């Protein structure tokens with residue numbers, strides 16, 4: 001049984017307060033959110049929370065400073081620290097002040113809700129025999145900067161009805177984003193209806209979307225409501241919108257403009273109130289150029305775009321997702337499996353053309369078929385398309401390790417007596433600029449994507465580039 005409690009969230013970013021607050025409320029907790037240390041002190045008195053989730057950099061000071069004092073006053077309280085200063089120093093300070101948990105930003109919502117559940121479980125004094133608490137209610141997993149951007153946008157659209165266009169390759173989670181917007185938003189008690197334009201014969205799309213009257217065409221035996229009417233009050237997910245035939249696009253635009261649907265073969269319009277979330281893996285501006293997509297419809301749908309990058313561009317999410325899917329398989333009653341370190345490395349190197357869906361399928365297959373509890377690299381090598389992963393994938397790392405070893409020996413040989421040598425920094429100063437330059441060149445100087453590939457915070461990357469005197473605009477790909 002999950003325990004619920006009262007939670008105070010302190011962050012000066014309203015998007016974080018909304019997302020965290022909403023996620024915790026969905027799990028049955030009572031939540032209040034404020035944005036400063038002063039308000040935090042007031043709420044600790046008046047709201048008396050069980051758990052305090054607080055940011056460090058707050059407009060009126062350092063949110064960690066007072067934590068030891070707070071715990072002295074309310075010893076039962078559990079404090080969870082969130083911080084964008086992902087330094088070891090902040091983590092250590094948080095621990096020293098007696099915080100129950102420290103989560104670097106960007107954080108994974110599931111991890112946060114789990115930390116809250118753990119804190120409340122401890123508070124009840126119950127023994128934690130239930131280790132793997134279910135991730136219920138929070139379908140999206142991942143903590144890459146790109147996913148954090150997605151979470152922020154989702155948070156901003158929960159309280160309005162703006163049309164959303166979700167962009168991304170097949171299997172990146174577009175439908176999951178649409179479902180999250182619906183199930184966390186104000187329409188959650190109403191239907192979520194999905195229709196995939198690519199999966200329905202072109203001549204049936206209009207009948208499916210708008211419904212039809214009895215006798216409108218051969219086989220139309222009775223009046224049938226379309227997806228628009230079925231989604232009344234809720235959300236309509238228009239998947240693969242780029243595959244919609246032009247005539248259906250014209251009709252869709254008319255419905256969106258008028259808020260009324262007329263069935264195929266019918267004459268009486270029905271008022272509909274639905275939120276539209278559309279998705280595509282196609283380049284819509286290109287389709288507009290080719291006269292295969294209506295520009296006016298594009299503007300109507302693309303009010304808030306949400307981009308899901310391919311998994312190969314957010315490799316830091318691969319292991320989190322892999323574990324999530326193995327956990328899911330275990331919860332479904334399959335044997336619990338984990339991955340060896342080498343297997344994990346292999347997963348990180350693979351380019352995932354089928355994105356998250358491919359990773360999910362692979363983990364499910366392994367959970368069913370693999371006999372070992374710890375999945376080894378060899379098993380993965382057999383399961384993944386062989387050509388995609390070089391058999392000697394560890395060789396470059398070994399060479400690098402060797403080079404570092406020789407470099408260190410040389411440095412120690414010449415400088416061991418110097419008291420102020422900082423060998424660690426010296427090595428980073430050799431290695432990091434090369435790594436950053438290669439990565440930035442690969443992504444055409446895009447720092448957000450480079451940070452994603454490197455698995456570091458964008459601000460950290462920016463600061464390091466300045467420190468090394470590197471100019472990302474000079475690092476365009478020219479091969």
Ligand SMILES: Nc1ncnc2c1ncn2[C@@H]1O[C@H](COP(=O)(O)OP(=O)(O)OP(=O)(O)O)[C@@H](O)[C@H]1O
Pocket residue numbers: 139140141142168169170171172173174175176177239281321324356357360
């Ligand atoms: N961030 C994520 N966290 C957890 N599961 C995910 C995530 N992204 C995708 N998935 C899972 O991967 C599978 C594919 O996701 P989804 O169907 O949403 O992709 P899609 O982009 O809509 O694909 P398509 O374009 O082929 O329809 C689903 O089972 C979904 O639950």
